[in-house]
Amino acid sequence: MSMTAAIPVVASKGIDTNNSSNPLPPDLQRIADSPAFKTLQRRRNALALRLSLAMCAIYYGFVLMIAFGKETLATPLGGVITLGLPLGLGVILSAIVLTGIYTSRANREFDRLTADSIRAAQSKTA
Amino acid sequence: MKRILFLLAGLSASPVFAAALEGEAVKQATNWTAIIMFFGFVALTLGITYWAARRTKSRADFYAAGGGITGFQNGLAIAGDYMSAASFLGISALVFGSGFDGLIYSIGFLVGWPVVTFLVAERLRNLGKYTFADVASYRLEQKPIRSLAAMGTLTTVAFYLIAQMVGAGQLIKLLFGLDYSTAVVVVGVLMIVYVIFGGMLATTWVQIIKAVLLLGGASFMAWMVMHKMGYSFDTLFSRAIEVHKDHAAIMAPGKLVKDPISAISLGLALMFGTAGLPHILMRFFTVKDAQEARKSVFYATGFIGYFYILTFIIGFGAIVLVGTDTFYLDDKGLRGGNNMAAIHLAHAVGGDMFLGFISAVAFATILAVVAGLTLSGASAVSHDLYASVFRKGQVNDKDEMRVSRYATLGLGVLAIVLGILFEKQNVAFMVGLAFAVAASANFPILLVSIFWKGLTTRGAVLGGGMGLVSAVALTVIGPAVWVKTFGYAEAIFPYDNPALFSMALAFFGCWLGSVTDSSVRGRIEQSRFLAQSIRSETGYGAGTAAAH
Numbered sequence: 001m002s003m004t005a006a007i008p009v010v011a012s013k014g015i016d017t018n019n020s021s022n023p024l025p026p027d028l029q030r031i032a033d034s035p036a037f038k039t040l041q042r043r044r045n046a047l048a049l050r051l052s053l054a055m056c057a058i059y060y061g062f063v064l065m066i067a068f069g070k071e072t073l074a075t076p077l078g079g080v081i082t083l084g085l086p087l088g089l090g091v092i093l094s095a096i097v098l099t100g101i102y103t104s105r106a107n108r109e110f111d112r113l114t115a116d117s118i119r120a121a122q123s124k125t126a
Numbered sequence: 127m128k129r130i131l132f133l134l135a136g137l138s139a140s141p142v143f144a145a146a147l148e149g150e151a152v153k154q155a156t157n158w159t160a161i162i163m164f165f166g167f168v169a170l171t172l173g174i175t176y177w178a179a180r181r182t183k184s185r186a187d188f189y190a191a192g193g194g195i196t197g198f199q200n201g202l203a204i205a206g207d208y209m210s211a212a213s214f215l216g217i218s219a220l221v222f223g224s225g226f227d228g229l230i231y232s233i234g235f236l237v238g239w240p241v242v243t244f245l246v247a248e249r250l251r252n253l254g255k256y257t258f259a260d261v262a263s264y265r266l267e268q269k270p271i272r273s274l275a276a277m278g279t280l281t282t283v284a285f286y287l288i289a290q291m292v293g294a295g296q297l298i299k300l301l302f303g304l305d306y307s308t309a310v311v312v313v314g315v316l317m318i319v320y321v322i323f324g325g326m327l328a329t330t331w332v333q334i335i336k337a338v339l340l341l342g343g344a345s346f347m348a349w350m351v352m353h354k355m356g357y358s359f360d361t362l363f364s365r366a367i368e369v370h371k372d373h374a375a376i377m378a379p380g381k382l383v384k385d386p387i388s389a390i391s392l393g394l395a396l397m398f399g400t401a402g403l404p405h406i407l408m409r410f411f412t413v414k415d416a417q418e419a420r421k422s423v424f425y426a427t428g429f430i431g432y433f434y435i436l437t438f439i440i441g442f443g444a445i446v447l448v449g450t451d452t453f454y455l456d457d458k459g460l461r462g463g464n465n466m467a468a469i470h471l472a473h474a475v476g477g478d479m480f481l482g483f484i485s486a487v488a489f490a491t492i493l494a495v496v497a498g499l500t501l502s503g504a505s506a507v508s509h510d511l512y513a514s515v516f517r518k519g520q521v522n523d524k525d526e527m528r529v530s531r532y533a534t535l536g537l538g539v540l541a542i543v544l545g546i547l548f549e550k551q552n553v554a555f556m557v558g559l560a561f562a563v564a565a566s567a568n569f570p571i572l573l574v575s576i577f578w579k580g581l582t583t584r585g586a587v588l589g590g591g592m593g594l595v596s597a598v599a600l601t602v603i604g605p606a607v608w609v610k611t612f613g614y615a616e617a618i619f620p621y622d623n624p625a626l627f628s629m630a631l632a633f634f635g636c637w638l639g640s641v642t643d644s645s646v647r648g649r650i651e652q653s654r655f656l657a658q659s660i661r662s663e664t665g666y667g668a669g670t671a672a673a674h
Contacts, residue, residue, distance in 0.1 A: 024656060025657075028666070031664060032656060032660060037660070037663070037664065040664070044663070047244075048245055051244050052240070052241055052244050055240045055241065059237045059393065059397065060390065060393060063390060063393050064386060064389075064390075066230060066379045066383045066389065067385065067386040070378060073226075073378055074377065074379075076377075079364075080360060080364045080367055081359065081360070082226075082378050084226055084377070084378055085226070085229075088229040088230070088233060091233050092232070092233060092236055095237050095239060095240050095427060096427055096431045098240045099240045099243045099423065099428075100424060102240075102243055102244055102424075103243065103421065103423075103424040107417070111417055114663070114664045114665065118665075118666050121666060
């Protein structure tokens with residue numbers, strides 16, 4: 001695949017200073033107006049935010065437990081294994097699982113919405 | 127006699143490591159099995175470099191391997207770029223020394239990856255081409271933003287690289303019985319050769335091979351440990367508690383985490399620093415599109431998480447199998463210091479051959495990390511400073527590649543010289559500082575430019591600048607430098623890691639500089655946000671790095 005030469009990678013200089021009209025190229029405008037793009041934006045941002053907050057809650061919760069609740073983490077679970085161990089392992093696994101949730105949903109849903117949005121750019125009737 | 131673990135700690139990530147690890151570097155007898163295996167690795171990687179050199183024709187090849195790396199390959203390469211010798215030796219040493227505490231660190235190094243997946247990877251790939259500055263400067267003014275991003279990159283790379291070089295010299299002296307300066311020169315020269323001739327393609331394959339060797343070797347060790355314990359974690363932990371001097375205390379958090387502020391600040395640096403490390407971000411441009419970028423972080427997260435679980439088993443295995451065997455001990459404790467825990471365990475479970483293999487893997491690990499760092503530093507010089515700022519984008523492939531090769535040579539020589547000069551210095555704070563700068567300068571301008579419409583050039587420069595300066599300044603007046611290096615009794619800034627404060631300053635600066643910006647330029651930049659977000663979300667208009 002080759003670089004799309006028509007679209008510079010970096011925003012170039014000498015842009016239109018008439019910013020009040022904020023002109024969007026017609027193809028981008030069609031994407032912006034397409035239902036697929038709006039759905040994509042809404043769903044992906046909601047998922048990314050929720051998962052990021054979940055990761056932060058899990059990790060910083062664990063860190064705060066270490067800072068404030070050492071004894072709780074040292075509680076034995078029957079044998080020699082303490083509560084801290086499955087919790088720590090749980091943080092590691094949760095990082096992998098949360099990433100997996102995002103990836104699988106993106107593979108199933110967001111890629112399709114992306115393709116639909118791009119199709120909107122190419123259609124004449126938007 | 128050097129405090130090797132002090133330095134090795136610096137290899138990985140945290141200044142707090144330094145306090146936790148104790149030991150001295152004793153030059154070991156020359157280890158021939160290891161040297162032969164190491165030469166095998168070097169021969170293989172030089173062969174790959176030769177192959178890659180013939181395929182590296184344009185800057186897209188040089189910076190981004192032509193965009194032809196698959197998600198799975200890139201996942202391995204990211205893991206290879208990120209799992210340093212200290213992740214392996216340092217964390218298993220920490221587990222060997224204090225049990226549970228080792229787990230706390232490995233978790234910190236892992237939790238940044240989900241954040242990279244959710245917020246950064248796909249958008250970065252859609253907006254950029256070779257460096258993260260491409261993304262940060264997408265709708266902002268090139269010159270100031272690229273200069274700032276290049277400073278953030280070079281600061282991160284410089285501190286990380288010095289720590290790696292010093293750690294490499296110490297480690298190789300320990301493992302192979304080579305002289306310190308010889309070791310630093312060998313590492314430096316190999317890394318220069320990989321990058322100058324083979325660019326990103328050679329660097330990627332060095333990282334992939336290293337990741338496979340390291341994951342394979344660590345899996346074998348952990349499996350052998352479990353085999354000897356009858357595949358029972360209860361047996362492993364009971365026997366460890368029995369023989370470890372701290373007994374049951376190794377099953378719970380110890381003294382590593384001091385106060386909540388320090389813990390949170392370090393946690394922020396590790397989590398968001400990962401999402402701002404330029405050599406890691408650069409890896410996302412080597413795949414063909416956002417979909418592959420996303421897959422590659424998922425694979426990387428899996429590999430890295432799995433690896434940290436292995437190091438935990440290896441550390442406990444070393445307590446039981448190495449810590450009780452007088453063959454591995456001397457009057458001061460573990461022969462060669464605690465960082466040798468994993469290395470001795472390799473001998474305990476696999477004999478001389480496997481010991482040689484693991485030593486060679488440790489060396490390969492260093493090479494893969496420093497090659498990635500150098501390439502990313504060189505691209506900041508050639509792509510951001512030379513091509514975009516100095517030549518204002520008017521530059522051909524040939525010139526830009528020539529500059530990036532000179533930059534590689536320059537950085538490599540500088541790394542060798544500094545590695546030798548810093549031999550006896552305390553460099554443990556440097557990786558912590560690299561993560562703090564990445565979290566406080568690189569990550570905020572990247573995140574804010576992608577997600578906040580209101581950001582203007584003025585805001586990005588103010589915020590990024592405040593983050594960069596405060597991260598460095600607070601580290602200097604903090605305990606790691608002010609007390610341990612300068613020798614003052616009391617630190618002016620009480621916390622080891624500045625991220626909590628410097629990140630807050632960076633985001634505040636981005637906001638303040640933007641809302642007080644009433645310039646026409648600022649309004650134009652804000653008006654371009656919609657077009658940017660369409661491209662960042664859909665990849666519409668984004669190409670692959672291939673430019674044939």
